[in-house]
Amino acid sequence: MARRTWQAGISAMVTALGVVAITLTNAPEAAAASPLRDLAAAKGVYFGTAATVGELNDSAYKALGAREADMMTPGNEMKWDTTEPNRGQFNFGPGDAVVAAATAANQRVRGHTLVWHSQTPNWVQNLPATELRQAMVDHITTEVNHYEGKLYAWDVVNEAFSEDGTRRQSFWQQKLGDGYIAEAFRAARAADPAVKLYYNDYNTDGVGAKSDAVYNMVKSFLQQGVPIDGVGLQAHLIVGQVPGSMRQNIQRFVDLGVEVAITELDIRMPTPATAAKLATQASDYKAAADACLAVAGCVGITTWGLSDKYSWIPSVFPGEGAALPFDDALQAKPAYDALNRAYGGTGSTPTSTTTPTTPTTPTGGAKSCTASYAIVSQWQGGFQGEVKVTAGGSAVTAWTVTWTFPNGQSVSSVWNASVVTSGSGVTAKNLNYNGRLDPGAGTAFGFLGSWNSANGIPSVACTAS
Ligand code: XIL
Secondary structure, eight states: HHHHHHHHHHHHHHHHHHHHHHHHHHHHOOOOOOOOHHHHTTTOOOOEEEEOHHHTHHHHHHHHHHOOOSEEESSTTTTTHHHHBBBTTTHHHHHHHHHHHHTTOOOOEEEEEOOOOOSSSHHHSOOOOHHHHHHHHHHHHHHHHHTTTSSSEEEEEEEBTTTTTTTTOOOOHHHHHHHHHHHHHHHHHOOOOOSSEEEEEEEEESSSSSHHHHHHHHHHHHHHHHOEEEEEOOOOTTTTTOOOHHHHHHHHHHTTTTTEEEEEEEEEEEEEOOOHHHHHHHHHHHHHHHHHHTTTEEEEEESOOBBBHHHHHHHSSEEEEEEEBBBBBSSSHHHHHHHHHHHHHHSSSSSHSSSSSSSOOOOOSSOOOOEEEEEEEETTTTTEEEEEEOOOOOOOOOOOEEEOTTTTTTEEEEEEEEEEEETTEEEEETTTTTSSOOOEEEEEEEEEEEOOOOOOOOOEEEEEE
16 A cells, blocks of 8 residues: 555656656765776776677677776787687787777777787697797787777786796797797887787786796886886786785886786685675775775776676686676676775765664664666667665665566666566566665665667656565
């Protein structure tokens, strides 16, 4: 009964005051999370992600990337096994496709990667030393020329050091000796004088033997006039183990005179994920972001994908995963909320409801909630919606919002709620971190949707327990 009355009330309100409802989403206490790319831009840095051409066929995932990231790294498409599968036979189609998608989303691109021991064809690995040197220079020259003017940076050499700071005994190192890295950078500079040239590696995020070795190499390059502009810290991290010296490490590279970027951030955990692990992961993401944001000269952060749906982790580290800020269903995790706040955003829930100053006791009255639906932005065929949920006079521990789209619209990806659809019907439930609301307190969830002929505002209903 009460629900029917309330529903009728909201329906009347949105019919008469639809525009007002949209304006209300701009009020600070009800704001949807600003996309990370906007928050990063306001701080003079970028927020990037990596994607493969295949992943970009997933339109919901593509839209999520376009919303959150203003820098893109092709996951595999610029690696040697794709770009020069046979000697002198170049294949830039897949890489070009990622660049085109990035350009359409108004994103810049990091080129990844020219010289690596992995994902490099056998024909390269089997060459004798003299030919290998020439093949390396030819490959760099042709690929860098092809992308000249289209990229922000190149990871020129990837993962050339071992954990103890000695050179990795790759076929490059064994056949060409120490000089191959400097040669690769010189060839890249000759092919494109403007693109930033990076050395990129993992387990170099904090101060240690491996990052010391990279530091010494960069220092000697700068002394000798070998062209290098940046150091990429991959940051494939483990929950609970973000190096405490990350900021100090970033700072020492910047002090040398190069820029730094976090290039492949993910923070893995033993699966399945639990609320406790997700909470630790959230503070880990914040710690990594803070380390970069604290140092002028740390130009941006790229996550190695956005959603656990496409993460490389489970295939390479069996039993581990859940490493990215969005889950398998493209729903924002606590890590996303923490990242958003680290960049100065409101997070996806109002601060006042996630950090209550005094614990409140439920009044014992009937549990209820109200919800309001608003279109945050709309474009041809698509829109971003936001639903604000407010608890009634009693504290609630879970909420469910339902509506039926009036014009056949559909929901493609959702953050801060879990959604099930059936035809035009939508049922959205809280996630484990935003179900609990104090009396009168609010939270919000958002989604991307598509529409055709019209995008009318549906009536929404909210139930609480
Ligand atoms: C990974 C890709 O994500 C996978 O699809 C591929 O199978 C293996 O490579 N360090 C790097 C990236 O520099 O290129 C790697 O990408 C992840 C580790």
